[in-house]
Amino acid sequence: MKEKIPTRIYLTEEEMPKFWYNLRADMKDKPEPMLHPGTLKPVTADDLAPVFCKSVIDQELDETTRLVPIPEAIQDFYRAYRPSPLIRAYYLEKALGTPAEIYYKFEGTNTSGSHKLNSAGPQAYFAKEAGLTSLTTETGAGQWGTAMAMACAFYDLKLIVYMVKVSSEQKPYRKALIETYGAHLIPSPSNTTESGKKILASDPNTGGSLGCAISEAIETAVKTDKCRYVLGSVLNHVLLHQSVIGLEAKTALDRYGIKPDIIIGCAGGGSNLGGLLSPFMGDKLAGKSNTRFIAVEPASCPSFTRGRFAYDFGDTAKTTPLIKMKTLGNGFIPSANHAGGLRYHGMNSTLSKLHNDGFLEARAETQTDVFDAAIRFMKVEGILPAPESSHAIKAAIDEALVCKKTGEKKVILFGLSGTGFFDMTAFASYSDKTMNDYIPTDADLERGFATIPSI
């Protein structure tokens, strides 16, 4: 007889991961290397040393170590807010009338409100261990800035957060939370950097962008003593840290002998989806499963579904190494979207490669459809989802409704990466029906593609 599956599955502390899982080690066809923009040769640890701290660089460049030990001090940090629950969506299943089993890994029970803390903690710890005294970063929607502020408070490090200006104005409470944790917040673009000044000179009224905030944060890190830069998504060491999501989910499912047929996550830079899918994708690449993987992105910023697979810069000032990725072009400006965490022109290189090679599906959704799904979900499951995470909910509901038609009892797992407590203006605009569903035209995309360097 099958054991009754509880609504919420929590691992014991003993079951929590002791290692991160490096998916690249199990890929026969690995993602292309990052290139130095001057020499166009693969970047070396030395190239990255002025920007990132050493442990993180080693992880970024390591394509062969499968299991990377999580330092005891970071396990200790994780125990402050993990394990996160794996939740069986009994109420949603019932409301949909689907034969599918739906599970979601909920990363929003910590104060940062999302999965971002899983990489913020390690990055702050490695900086502290290396003798640094301060860090810089950028934040768009604010989840990453909050996570880094929390991690830096925990490890007693100074932090400067460049927050996309329009976001800092629209989300004063998010700003207050970051500052309450002791971080120094600067709306970007600002006059504190050359790249900021340059952008302000050309457009004094700009609301800023993530790419611009990245440029400012890197510039400040490089010119400050005992300071480095940290990034919350896109890069492979971030995916490595985020593998705790997938590892915990897999242990919890294994306890009950459950194998997911479909795994779904929202994708901005790829950290949440990449973390969730890593161990499951490893099984698929090893021929041990037939799981389908689905990335869900906003129709307003469709890097997977309409982007090019090309080498591009990670920021608008073109200061980063070149990354082979699905990109809309570093100069692409996505239209306003309440899922601020998904407004990025590019995508993690590993996920881009997997998508290109046919292991990862992708779809794009409009805001209104995403919020329809969010409201449906929150009324029965109780949880207020982040607009970003709601993209995954939308696809999970759609797949469950396919099962309703076909009668198939598939197992669907999705990542509920965060909560929407600081996104109430978004929900209000949904209620007021003032939400815009702008989809870029082909001409819009061409303007973005024109900014991709030809190498």
Next chain:
Amino acid sequence: MKEKIPTRIYLTEEEMPKFWYNLRADMKDKPEPMLHPGTLKPVTADDLAPVFCKSVIDQELDETTRLVPIPEAIQDFYRAYRPSPLIRAYYLEKALGTPAEIYYKFEGTNTSGSHKLNSAGPQAYFAKEAGLTSLTTETGAGQWGTAMAMACAFYDLKLIVYMVKVSSEQKPYRKALIETYGAHLIPSPSNTTESGKKILASDPNTGGSLGCAISEAIETAVKTDKCRYVLGSVLNHVLLHQSVIGLEAKTALDRYGIKPDIIIGCAGGGSNLGGLLSPFMGDKLAGKSNTRFIAVEPASCPSFTRGRFAYDFGDTAKTTPLIKMKTLGNGFIPSANHAGGLRYHGMNSTLSKLHNDGFLEARAETQTDVFDAAIRFMKVEGILPAPESSHAIKAAIDEALVCKKTGEKKVILFGLSGTGFFDMTAFASYSDKTMNDYIPTDADLERGFATIPSI
């Protein structure tokens, strides 16, 4: 050898409570009965029938049933967001350098942001079961309004929430969340009721009060077909539902053989503290423990520490039954305080009785001291606490520091009743040092006491 205690203790679904615990059944000296304000005789179920639904009235008046079965449908509701974690505050202990062991029961991981959902679910369920189609209630800080909106969405009931006007203006996002869950929100005082019109006539610019919002919600419930009123604190059936907090905490501690020496909770109407302490207080009353119990209230609204133990109305329009309680007088207007959930003139009758009889200690704290403690806590424990809950943190830290002086290894348990995501203006005013620490003068209190009816 003592087993290592995990940072977070979660019960299994099997361990979750199947019964609520009715503390009054184990009290030799029971709280005084509620009186009908007209006859001054103990209220009967019939007296309450126009206002509350029957199951709730039965629970309110039942002083003898120790263990009240939790209906399976409500256990199902609880499984949507419970168990809540019992957290060992390892990081806070270390930061304080105290030999004390500190635990807290964290009720803020659900979307309502507090423990209020524990009673909102049952009250909505009992209404649905009784064939009602709508409910009314009031909310101050907004946690209760959110919890009821969630519960009514879950059980498909209409809900009208009278939200204290100043609060609805100061917390537009809290308002948006309540409305997103489908509730109809009316700033109070309003023109939808006679009591609202009366207050507006005498003071058109009033920001409203909890007592006034209660009057409006009751009036609307009584005059609407298939509608009743629900209350989130003060009454004994609410404490009964909230006993899940204490029962879960006790089961978790018992698993490791831990006996708390001191139990601490913030107190506004008493629901969170009463729920947490119930089973532990039962042990104390039975002579099985020497646990100390401490209620912490704001210095601006000191019903325990400076109030009178007297029969008083629960609302400003004097429409409720008379309750024997610690009260500042139904006409007492507390000064502005960011802990909106603690701005109530009275206190639950059971807790009032226990305080009067020497079983429950109480202390009052100013805002600034409370926020000092909150910041200290959040930087090491990671969780952003509600201003209300931070009162308990303040006392827990103080008790831990006493242990540091005496070297005693006491076990301290406190209730972390909720999160502060919708209180960022409060944290910002703390950072800006614009927080007011007004303590009512004796003359202020006398004006309040003058509104207590003499019977």
